[in-house]
Amino acid sequence: MQRDFFEWFFQRDGETIFFGCLVIIATVILFVTIVRFFVGILQFLYRRHASKIYKKVARISENYCHLREINSKYNITSLSNYKYNIMAPVRSLQKYRKTFGEDVIGYYVEQNIGGLRDDIALAIKTMRCYHEYIQEVNLLDFETAKDLLKQKKLSRRKFRRYERKLVKRKTIKDPSSVIAKIEIYYSSPRGKNVYRKTGEYDYGDLAYIYKRWLKKQNYKISARYERSLMSDSLRYDVLRRDNFQCCICGAAKKDGVKLHVDHIVPVSKGGKTTMNNLQTLCERCNVGKSNKL
Ligand SMILES: [Zn+2]
Structure with a gap:
């Protein structure tokens, strides 16, 4: 039957082949659309079913209830907006070779340019808070609450699975995303040659530079005190x-x-x-x- 079709197909003139192709393409598109439509319906039904269970689990889960209390106790703001793009022009090629991203960040921290120092300090404070928070979340005990399950017609395994997912979703994500991107560049007097080097500094790097600055600062204060003695x-x-x-x-x-x-x-x-x-x-x-x- 397939061979008959091809034989028939290739004996036609150009116009028939053209329209034949159109029909085939239209059929494929229609088929894909129908499949996607049904997949969409299935997804929708599954999500509705799942959200019903989530709601049920959320209502009876002690862990979830406890987690919400912990969340409201810790006021952890997301730091995802703390992105710095620092452009650092230098005046000579010699200086360009001697200048590194860490020097630039050190300078920005010292002068608190763009509030970088304040933001790093806040990030450190938030991270300290976040570590405490995670420790408390890790103390959640997933082996409690048995009697309610029978009553709510939920199997123990299913309940645990949904509870874990729920808790994971509700747990505040690691906020340590303060990032500084740096570009150091030098362009020769007539703009003939442009040199540039870039670097990216994450929370850990920035916290390290900030703490070093803080130590130096404390030293300065103690030096002043010592001299006054x-x-x-x-x-x-x-x-x-x-x-x-x-x-x-x-x-x-x-x-x-x-x-x-x-x-x-x-x-x-x-x-x-x-x-x-x-x-x-x-x-x-x-x-x-x-x-x-
Ligand atoms: Zn002497």
């Missing part, structure tokens, strides 16, 4: 202990030098203002020392 009476105690002589060259005031009280470990490196970290130095030795550090 240097009182006249402490200065005098140090000078007297060192016999009013430079600890390096032994020069004294009678030799016509000016004596300084110096931090052995500098405050900028975490040194404290205490007797055992202080020494008497003449001006020359003190300048010589600070040039080395």
